[in-house]
Amino acid sequence: MSNKSKPIGLSCWKSIIVLFCLLNTLASKAQERVLLQDGISKHIFIYKEIESFVDTTNKLTIKDVIKPAFSDKFKPSKTFTPTNYQYLHNGWYRIKINHSQAVKNSWILEFFDQTIEEIHFYTPDHQGAYSQQSFGAARPFDQRFYFHKNFALNLDTAFKGDRIYYFSVKSSHPSNVMVVLKPVVSYFKYALKEYYLFGIYYGMILIFSLYNFMMFLAVKQKQYIYYIIYNLSIGMFEMSSNGIAYQYLWPDSPEWNGIAFGVMLYLASISSMLFTREFLYTKTKAPTLNKLILVAIGIRTLFFGACLFIDEQLFNYKYIEIIPLVICYFTGWYVYKKGYRPARFFVAGYTFLVLGVLIRVVKTVYPYNLPFGPANFYSLSFCFIMEMLFVSFAISDKVRLLKKKKDKAQSRMFQEIKLNQLLKDNQNKELEKQVLLRTKEVIAQSEIIKSQNEELLNMNELLNLKAEEINKINEFLKRDNIELQTDIEKVSQARVMSKEVDFTEFSKIYPDNNACFKFLAELKWNDQYQCRKCGNVHYFEGISPHSRRCSKCGYDESVTTNTIFHNSKIPINKAFYIIFLMYSSNGKISSYKLSEILSMRQGTCWAYSNKVKKIMDERKKELKNAGEKGWSKLVLL
Incomplete structure (x- = not known):
């Protein structure tokens, strides 16, 4: 008996030691619980008060995660409040609330991130079974229990003791899982105050927009339209981000609500850069930065197209807007340094905006130990208001500067008018x-x-008699001169067409475009005009010299149409001479010789002479015995 009792006693001690170690381990890893107390106005679940794990299979249910085997998979939050960056998978969370104390208040749980698309919340009953409540941004707004921008649900305080609540989160973008425990009275008090401040905030944006619209009506400058679009886009972006737009503007369009913030952010970015160009006169004051802004507008538009038509997940890369912001901010500094004084308010306003963006970046990149509060949650909204305020100052300063310049110009004009009037009076006295x-x-x-x-x-009577005699003599001389000139032109043209002459002599026959066009008109329509479109034979004078316009269909045919000179890039009299030389030399004159004669590029002469030579080859039979008529056979096509 004594031999058997020793090993049994040793085994019991070992079991006690193992059990003690296990209990000690569980106690060290136990989740912190939150105690319901009527004296608190709100409690945010932070650090060890909220635990989570990621379901990479996306298949687990509440029956799976409440099993003891899953207990060790839940880990406490390392940040003030957890953020679900693995948004392609379900994030499971649990919180522990103690209902031991008697409380009079009714309590709710509120989720501050209203962009989460799906939340399934599981509440335990006294038998350990869990009931499910589902809500999220992917559902129509009227399915919520409370008509509020944040998700909220009532907490059942009927059962006493520690109660563990589970909920799963899934969204197409990173989600901030901020859960707040509040009495219902505090919830409504805070909601009313928050909506009151929202009314002031969006009212200020509308006032800024109306102010700029009035400025546009007064000054008629498109920079005010750009700034109105910017103000309204910022307002709509803020409303889309905090859920107000989904609540009041498109409550039945969850798909649009998922991308509305990205569309508004694009409009704000583009209108901001366009306003910067117009307000700071970057075309003249900063040409290089003006080109950079145009490039940024193009790239941002391409990125927006990719977000809209390729992958809507790209809308989540909001911090791409830092690039246009930095460009506008640097442009403001540069133009201010160049001496443009209204830019100082522009720089001051964008300094607030840069500060707000930096705070938001710090919250995203380094969320550890950063407590939640209105100062950091609404910091960007405050900076937007300050930016709009200072830019409005800048616009007013610009208008004041323009008015000052206008008054100075008017004063100078009045002085000049007064001086001109004095000079005019002195001149009138001298003239008198x-x-x-x-x-x-x-x-x-x-x-x-x-x-x-x-x-x-x-x-005069004697001169009139002599003049009559001279007129008669002049009429006879005029007739003789006309006949003589006609004979000379015919002889010259015949000589030009029959033998080799230089360009100087050739230019006397065709000295300008008008002479060339006149020759072409006589050559084209010597027999009779006929419209190429409808066959009509009656015409009016066309728009270009010696062209003809059909009196029936209105077709205006230029004198070079259907000739070798149509669409020619070289002077027409030189083109005439090239054809003449090619015809008279039977196509044997070189392009180098033509270039030397006409002072033209050899390549141009070569191309045109080849065109003439090709037509000569095609019409070799017609040109064989053509003589002087060979000229016209080369001209008309």
Whole structure:
């Protein structure tokens, strides 16, 4: 008996030691519980008060996660409040609330991130079974229990003791899992105060927009339209981000609500850069930065197209807006350093905006030990208001500067008008003196002129008789000259067409475009005009020289249409001479010789001479015995 009792006693001691170690381990890892107390207005679940793990299979149910085997998979939050960065998988969370104390208040649980698409909340009953409540941004707004931008549900305090609540979160973007325990009274008090502040905030944005619209009506500058679009886009972005837009503007459109913030952010970014260009006169004051802004607008638009038509998940990369913000901020500093004073308010406003973005970046990149509060939660909204305020100052300063310049210009103009009037008065007095002196001289000379006029009348009668005789002689000479000139032109043209002449002599026959066009018109329509479109034979003068416009269909045919000169890039008289030389030399003159004669590029002469040579080869039979008519056979196509 004594031999068997020793090993049994040793075994019992070992079991006690193992059990003690296990209990000690569980106690060290036990989740902290939150005690319901009527004296608190709210409690945020932080650090060890909220535990989580990620279901990479996306298949686990509440029956699976409440099993003891899953207890060790839940880990306490390492940040002030957990954030689900693995948004492709279900995130499971649990909180422990103690109902031991008697409480009079009704309590709710509120989820502050209203962009979470699916939340399934599981509440235990006294038998250990769990009931499910589902809500999220992917569901129509009217399915919520409370008509509020945040998700909220009532907490059942009927059962006493520690109660563990589970909930799963799934979204298409990183989610901030901030759970707050509040009495219902505090919840409504905070909600009313928050909505009151929202009304002030969005009212200020509307006031800024209305102010700029009035400025646009007064000044008629498109920069105010850009800034109105920017203000309204920022307002809509804020409403889309905090859930107000989903609550009041599109409560039945969860799909649009998922991308509305990205669309509004794009409009705000583009309108901000366009406003910067117009307000700071970057075309003249900073040409390089102006080109950089245009490139940024193009790239941002391409990225927006990729977000909209390729992958809507790209909308989650909000911090791409830092690039346009930095460009606008640097442009403001640069233009201010160049001496443009209204830019100082622009820089001040964007300094607040940069500060707000930096706070948001710090919250995202380094969330550890960063407590929740209005100062950091609404910091960007406050910075937006300050930016709009200072930019409004900048716009007013710009208008004041323009008014000052206008007043100075008007003052200068009035001084010039006054000086001109004084000069005009002095000139009028001097002219009056000169007119009086001249009048006396004219009266004295009028008598002399009167006697001379009588003599001139007699002479005029004799001159009229001589003039009639001279006119008759001139008419005979004019006829002879016309006939002689016509004969000379015919002889010259015949000489040009029949033998080799230089370009100087050739230019006398076709000295300008008009002479060339006149020749082409006679060559084209020597027989009779006929419209190429409808066959009509009646025409009016066309728009270009020597062109003809159909009186029926209105087709205007230029003189070079359907000729070798159509769409030619070289002067038409030189083109005439190239054809003449090619025809007279039977196509044997080189492009180098043509370049030397006409002072043109050899490549141009080579291309055009080849075009003529090709037509000569095609019409070799027609040109064989054409003589002088060979010219026209090369011109018309």
